[in-house]
Amino acid sequence: MTNNKENIHLVAPRSHVSQEMREARHSHKGMVFWLTGLSGAGKSTLAHTAELMLFEKGYNIVVLDGDAIRTGLCNDLCFSPEDRQENNRRIAELAKILVRNATICLCAFISPSETARKNAKDIIGEEFFKEVFISCSSEECERRDVKGFYKKARTGEIKNYTGVSSNYEAPTNPDLIIVTENKTVTENTNELFEFIVAHTKNLELEISS
Structure with a gap:
């Protein structure tokens, strides 16, 4: 990986279109909603x-999904703790660009x-x-796992599988908790939808209109 000190001479150009101008065009703020949870919990289903x-x-919105990123932007990374950190760093840098362009990023x-x-x-x-x-409980996530990844992880066929051979640290103070095993996809999606709408309102636009 390139040493950051070698990039000290780089200066990012400033866009002539400000974030505020883009938010005014779309009538909402750019925001990242970071959905975290075990494999099979329902992150991708709810996001999409x-x-x-x-x-x-009419919202300007995009989903960044783990499998899609792993097969493209981060296809050079494995699942070691260090590579997981780098995977998340790249995603965050991409999401930052999208947010500055008034995009809601799931x-x-x-x-x-x-x-x-x-980070x-x-x-x-x-x-x-x-x-x-x-x-979602690990038992329910494993029950939903039609591809058998949890089973393969338990037999050692898949290494560093989160929830089996690799630890998952649940958030201690998340902005929202959605428990997926007790409600329908529609109910859970509506909860997420309302949360997103509430946190992307451009109050300055509402006041000036």
């Missing part, structure tokens, strides 16, 4: 379902480490970051 609901309402990643999630929050900026814990 909420994405469609928001898109149909990040659906296991992101098992409290430290990695805090993501620091990169993106506290005012643009909401942590959403998608809570």
Whole structure:
């Protein structure tokens, strides 16, 4: 990896279109909603379902999904603690760019480490970051696992699998907790949808209109 000291001469150009101008165009603020939880908890399902609901309402929104990122931007990384940290750092840097362009960004990643999630929050900026814990018991996650990844992890066929051979640190103070095993996808998605809408309102636009 390149040493940051070698990049000291780099100066990022300033856009002629400000974040405020973009937010005025879309009538909402850019914000990251970081969905964390075990594999099978329902992160991707909720993110993509909420994405469609928001898109149909005219929101500028995108989902960054763990599997999609792993097959592209982060296909050079493995699942060691160090690579997981780097995976989350790259996602956070991408999400930061999207937020500054007035995009609502739903990040659906296991992101098992409290430290990695805090680093993501620091990169993106506290005012643009909401942590959403998608809570589900490991037993229920394994029951939902039609691909058999949990079973393969327990037999040692898959290494460093979160919730089996690799630890998951649940958030200690998330902005929202959605418990997925007791409610329907529709109920859980509506809860996420309402939370997103409430935290992306551009109050300055409402006051001036």
